[in-house]
Amino acid sequence: MTRLIYDGSFEGLLTAIFQVYEERLQDVAIIPVSSLQPDFFSEDLRVYTDANKADRVWQGLKPFSLLRQMIYKAYLREAAGAEKSILEAVRYVLKTKNEKDYGHPAILQLANWTKEVGREKHRTEAFVRFKRAKDDTYIAVIEPDFNVLPLIAKHFKNRYADQVFVIYDLKRDYGIFYDLHKTEFISLDAARLSNLNTIIHEEERGYDAMWQDYFKSTGIKSRVNKKLHLRHVPKRYWKYLNEKNPD
């Protein structure tokens, strides 16, 4: 078996797919360098990420916009073995043109991952809570299950066109920053991260309290249904939801 080792980037993955077709590899596995384990029985090849090759693959898949969506989201899902399903799906769709055939296991798998990532994206759009800093920047910290930051940037940029904001993914240690003109990806060092709480404006405590009050008074006691509540707001999200953390 041949193993293609790529750098973990999306372009790297596409380059690897290019290489599979270019070298007509049959028995092949694509593996990110981060989860590489020694295997004596396989031949390892290094993939050199190449924007040109990646783009050719992407253009080649243009007639299958649904598949392109699924590949990107499956990549962001960060699941072990995602590369295997992606490659199988690409091969199947290029051969049969049936990108909607959910009877095929790889396509069904991609579709399920896509759904999971979509759900997480929507939840993140809902559960981001900004705090205003003294310099009028709005700051939010998140730890989503999957890497959804690239997917939500546009939503927040459209919505808060007139406010400077940062949304930072602590789990993956990068964030998006909007400066009233464009969004860009940033990375903060540990010192600045631990500083975040000290630069928050003091009126935030007032808004925290009001939002907590509102949350409490808008519930109807005689209809309490904790199970349903938990299904909508699973506990893993509570950490950054101010209404669930009254002091």
Add this chain to the structure above:
Amino acid sequence: MNFERLREKLNILADAAKYDVSCSSSGSKRTNTNKGLGDSSGMGICHSYTEDGRCISLLKILLTNHCIFDCAYCVSRKSNDIKRAGFKIQEVVDLTINFYRRNYIEGLFLSSGIFSSPDYTMERLIAVAKKLRLEENFNGYIHLKSIPGCSDELMQEAGLYADRLSINIEIPTVSGLKLLAPEKDHKDFIRPMETVKNSISIYQAEKKLFGKTPVYAPAGQSTQMIVGATGESDKDIMYSAVHYYSTYKMKRVYYSGYVPVLEDNRLPALGTEVPMLRENRLYQTDWLLRFYGFDVRELLNKDHPNLDVDIDPKLSWALRNLQHFPVDVNKADKHMLARIPGLGMKSVYKIINARRYRKLNWEHLKTIGIAMNRAKYFMVCDSKDWERRDLEPQRIKSMILQSSQSKYQKMYNQQLQLF
């Protein structure tokens, strides 16, 4: 900002507004074009959920809970001895903007008790919306309540700033309204609905003609009915819901199980359980009418004036009409697939997509995620293995009930409880 005073007001006025069910923030097409704040062009977002499991999408408050009316079902009625408060217009605007900037909400849902006159109250509501749109450049969602009895001119103005307008009919029958809200006239509720409907169709016609014209209530209008306050049947409720959907082009009719808040001999006593299961069945019926191609007369009629409590309305219909079943999932059209109990529209589309490539058998149906518990008695597929026994409706029902669980089971379990 004086947070203490504002907090107190917010507590009182959010508490009084919570019985309004509507919290949708979708259906509007207002984009952020002016580099302003907010965008309500996408799907609705629920930013949190209360402990009763309802979504929090909008900041739902009353402008004031002072009211000149004395409707028996309402917490804010004149004769009720409660704390009263009122927001200033600027306070509502600031609160909305600040909550929105922190991504707590999708927008504002503003209602009000009626003080001095309907027109005066409506003017104040419009003033809030106008200020948000024109001074604050706010493109988020605004849902305004229409005040019963206010003038047509004000309704026409309200639609220019609001995304959705609604007026709660509350009591589905005219006689019930007479009993519980003797000072209110049924016509006062109908008039604003009529105005909104007409203004929306004028807007749509003008848009076709001129291309560009001021938007009017892009997310349409909705209404709400209280369930279980006056002893009306499910048929009464759903027939009037259908009337509002067809006559006034409602986007939604909401059903709200009556929560006993006051001691009044015209109403269920305090401590009576909220009819949540009944409410749920009404919503299921509402969905069957709007998305599944059912006619209300098939589900509720002279012989069946009330919905079954223990099974859902579609299953109940299917058991009464077994002559249409079993349905072949590989051949049936969309409308018939949608009538199989246990299949939702998503499952219907999954089946239609999957059967393009191969004939489906039970294994396939299971992999694409079709729920079989109810459906298996009503369909056949590419397999010799299907329910051949000619089962009586009662028998199918009891088999389905035995294999399912519901948190409401204690409400309809007919077996005598010893302890």
